[in-house]
Amino acid sequence: MVDPEEKGNLGVCTVKPDWGFTIFLGFTAMATGASVMIVEVLGSKVIGPFFGVSLFVWTSLITVTLLALATGYAIGGYLADRKNGAGYLYFIILAAGFFILLIPVFQTAVLNICLSFGLRLGAFTSAAILFGPALFLLGCVTPYIIKIAATEMRLIGKTVGVFYAVSTAGSVAGAALTGFVLIAAFGIHDIFLFTGSGLVLLSVVYFVGLRKKKWVLLACLLPALSLSLTFPAKPALGGNAIFKEVFSRDTFYGNVQVVDRSKGKQRHRLLITDGLIQGGMDKANGFSTYLYTYYMQFLPYAMSANGKKTLVAGLGIGIIPKWLEGKGFDVDVVEINPHIYEVAKTYFDFNIKGKVIVADARQHMLQTKEKYDYVITDVFTGGMMPDHLFSIEAI
Incomplete structure (x- = not known):
């Protein structure tokens, strides 16, 4: 040469x-x-x-x-x-x-x-x-x-x-x-x-x-x-609380972490994607540590008390669909990231009788033959709701 x-x-x-x-x-x-x-x-x-x-x-x-x-x-x-x-x-x-x-x-x-x-x-x-x-x-x-x-x-x-x-x-x-x-x-x-x-x-x-x-x-x-x-493993979580990473994996839809947070008598478990908290659970009683989930859970009651069939788009830690099923609703979930589903089952005790469909929510809603009384959309990417789920075509 x-x-x-x-x-x-x-x-x-x-x-x-x-x-x-x-x-x-x-x-x-x-x-x-x-x-x-x-x-x-x-x-x-x-x-x-x-x-x-x-x-x-x-x-x-x-x-x-x-x-x-x-x-x-x-x-x-x-x-x-x-x-x-x-x-x-x-x-x-x-x-x-x-x-x-x-x-x-x-x-x-x-x-x-x-x-x-x-x-x-x-x-x-x-x-x-x-x-x-x-x-x-x-x-x-x-x-x-x-x-x-x-x-x-x-x-x-x-x-x-x-x-x-x-x-x-x-x-x-x-x-x-x-x-x-x-x-x-x-x-x-x-x-x-x-x-x-x-x-x-x-x-x-x-x-x-x-x-x-x-x-x-x-x-x-x-x-x-x-x-x-000297490569850092992950960006560190700050604050006065003690954080312990339980699970971490890079996926096609961002980095997924499960982190235990301890502060005083509090023992919380958090789901984090790309550095953003997507949900939290009190390890003592399994309740959500964030108010927005309670607002989401009561949406069907605010709209109509007669419906039962519910689709939840976006699983997170699974508290919303699990709570709704406990109140007598027939709940299906559509979640795009298969690793989120596995994390919810393994680390947040998620389990429902309804179906969990691993797919893009828009594609599922356009293709499914199921009829739902309620559709609860709880999907976020990078802290923002994906536009394609809120277009006229999607609806």
Whole structure:
């Protein structure tokens, strides 16, 4: 495999890259393209618990991503014309890997500071600080790769097209795997660890395997190991009470936690999704610790005393459907997250005679042949009710 750098001159491309190194460049384009989308998809999971998974959060993430990439393309192209050696390319990738490893380390501190800026500015600023540096560096990669790989002007169009296609294919794979598989399988912090470490390893392979600079291995692995050991497990819950995490899992619909809270004689168990409390139970008597559930339970009585058949959309800890069934109502529940159902049964003593349907509430209400006297909607995403359940089409 021929590296297109003259020995002793890091910045001048003097040798035409052979097919082996061209394939390595293609893998680099795919890996960095995947990393861009992994960071963007995970961004909503990082910022969501603080600012809600709202339009403002997604607008901030998309804007920061596009600004960082556009700036990276421009500056990367400028630098590639002046410092076009492959060593500079893999140093940029190395730096991007370390910035990704830093995201979980500083996310809580950055987000707590940005909360005071308000919803719009806070979401944008936190996204820019946490994800901007890594995305900017990843944006610099493609111009460098094209500069190294393009050896003949008459083939420049083909070279650009091939490497952009490979990079985009990596982005597609990164987005799909992260959203459909990785979050639920490994968790957000582990994915950041794998992604950042993967980019660091890619640079190490170049410098140590191709350039024979073994000192780079030690220089890279020591700080990478230190960062991996400092990864926080989860954002800490504050206050004077004593909190003990009983269960935690990242799911396709956010992080789900069960936390026991002790304060004085109080012994409460909380259900938390993406840092937001979704329900609480007094462990001594099984009653809800939040007033809103009592208001929800009495809604059927406020509307009509004649109905019995009830659909509860959104399970939570299951107190509302369990209480209604105890009062003689025929209750079915529709819940989109299967892990919430398992958590309610295991940690909150949820059990009813009616059906529990694991599905999107809107789809179930449109497709079911059941007729209900009451439909109680208790669904929240990131502290907000999902719009698609309150549209004319859904009703």
